[in-house]
Amino acid sequence: MLLVLSEDHKAHLSFLTKADGSVIEEFGRIALEFLRKGANPKIYEGAARKLCVPVGMVQHGVEGLMFLMTESSKHMISEVDFMDSVITLGFGEELNQSLLQLYMRHKHQVRSILSQLLCNQPAYHNLEWRLDVQLASRSVRQQIIPMVTIRLLLTSYDANSTHSCMDLQTDPSTLLHVISTLEAALAAMKTSHARRILRNIK
């Protein structure tokens, strides 16, 4: 599939046509650092001074390059499609080639960075449990009530891995019911319907 780039995007990237090959490399590196760690304004100012252009232009150029990389990596575009998309920008052949090299080298890295941005549901981390027997309370003596106390530890991958814990208490019959429901869920993976879908995904 072809990338469709907006007019603003093309205008931002047109700045790159005036620069030569090594500068493109440098800008590629800055764009990837931006993806990994966030924007660094001092680098923009240093680059702007060296090339005698306004800081805003440098920033737009880097952001445009970064957007090009993320969009291409997101859709897993083949080389041919990438070249066709980039040709619409009207750059020279050399620039197209260097952009293609940049894309091919860093495609997988960009994809792994992008995949980390999405997961925000808490995931299972650990489970601690304890079996107790209640023998008496203030109102009733001589009881025997077994209870299972469970601490479910979860991590969520949003900003850092934050741990949350949930304390639950249940009697043994409910616990057996939960166990049988979960085993039924596991067994659902082995039905022919699920197997057919998994075969087709692979």
Added chain:
Amino acid sequence: MRFRFCGDLDCPDWVLAEISTLAKISSVKMKLLCAQVLKDLLGEGLDYEKVAKLTADAKFESGDIKASLAVLSFILSSAAKHDVDSESLSSELQQLGLPKEHATGLCKSYEDKHSALQDRLRETSLRLRRLDSVSWRVDYTLSSSEIREVNEPLIHLKLQTHRADPGSSDTTMVSISPDKFRVLLTELKQAQTMMNALQ
């Protein structure tokens, strides 16, 4: 094959695989490695430098070092969990393919620290909220805005508790009238009698 130290279940595949890694170092070095792992399980911390030096002869990579620490930690903690005696542990480990000297060395270290390990595991078992300390103060109220002469004692209790980790402690302050406090004391004494009868 059911193993007692795995809780009468099958031995996990990764344990089987890493036992062969353990067999690569000499039994003396393995006993020192066990000592380090026991220190870590008892909460005293692991000296990674020493471990790296011990495994340097056998040319372990970092993955192998981590794997051998993990398998030793698993064996020792689940043996303590299921209260396995050292002869059974030794014979089960030899059945899994660990050489005899290594197994005896491991079981000797296990036997030395068996009760300390079980105490430590008992301490770190799940507890919802632990009581750290109780402090109290008895005041005598002379008068108040409602009535001129009150002349009654009042008890203040401060309970320090913590939840999951000792860092997050909570403080609860309660003030109790004498009658309520007497009821509380009687009930707690009844609970104490019942608790002592169990032991």
